[in-house]
Amino acid sequence: MPLAGEYEPSPSTWAADQVDLYERSGGTEGTVMQGKPVVILTTRGAKSGKLRKSPLMRVEHNGEYAVVASLGGAPKHPVWYHNVIADPHVELQDGPVKQDMTAREVTGEEKAVWWERAVAAWPDYANYQLKTDRQIPVFVLTAQ
Numbered sequence: 587m588p589l590a591g592e593y594e595p596s597p598s599t600w601a602a603d604q605v606d607l608y609e610r611s612g613g614t615e616g617t618v619m620q621g622k623p624v625v626i627l628t629t630r631g632a633k634s635g636k637l638r639k640s641p642l643m644r645v646e647h648n649g650e651y652a653v654v655a656s657l658g659g660a661p662k663h664p665v666w667y668h669n670v671i672a673d674p675h676v677e678l679q680d681g682p683v684k685q686d687m688t689a690r691e692v693t694g695e696e697k698a699v700w701w702e703r704a705v706a707a708w709p710d711y712a713n714y715q716l717k718t719d720r721q722i723p724v725f726v727l728t729a730q
């Protein structure tokens with residue numbers, strides 16, 4: 587069941603603009619960053635209940651996806667991390683395909699496997715982790 591509710595664009599205009607182009611083009615434009623594929627994660631705001639949309643690097647394996655709460659190696663998690671913790675029902679748009687998914691934060695060996703896939707998809711993730719003592723969280727998304 588798709589997430590219903592009022593969409594509140596990100597105050598980060600760069601991200602909001604990419605979401606707008608991605609959605610307006612039916613997932614045919616705004617789908618890359620520096621040539622690497624981008625997906626759109628929709629979460630429910632943990633406090634506002636509004637829908638929040640975040641462009642994220644695409645990390646996919648056998649139909650599952652990972653989303654990496656890197657925020658460029660900032661000391662704090664992105665806000666969308668707290669939304670997913672509060673409500674693991676998310677939507678993921680990958681190009682023209684949008685699907686309901688359930689997110690779970692991964693740790694240990696499972697995280698290590700997905701972290702390798704994430705760095706393969708976007709090598710800068712490794713640099714972000716070197717920049718901060720914060721353990722950058724990884725969620726794995728599975729189709730509902």
Ligand SMILES: C[C@H](OP(=O)(O)OC[C@@H](O)[C@@H](O)[C@@H](O)Cn1c2nc(=O)[nH]c(=O)c-2cc2ccc(O)cc21)C(=O)N[C@@H](CCC(=O)N[C@@H](CCC(=O)O)C(=O)O)C(=O)O
Pocket residue numbers: 595596597598600601604619624630631632633634635636638639640641642643654655656657658663664665666667668669
């Ligand atoms: C700016 C802030 O966004 P954020 O959720 O912290 O997410 C920051 C970034 O991660 C987000 O902009 C990403 O899209 C940036 N970003 C990536 N960010 C990543 O972390 N990882 C990526 O792989 C990534 C790739 C990427 C590719 C393209 C692109 O354009 C952006 C990319 C935001 O939206 N803040 C809102 C609040 C949003 C929110 O969810 N509020 C909750 C409250 C949550 C709470 O306080 O508990 C609510 O509505 O209830 C505000 O200040 O009003």
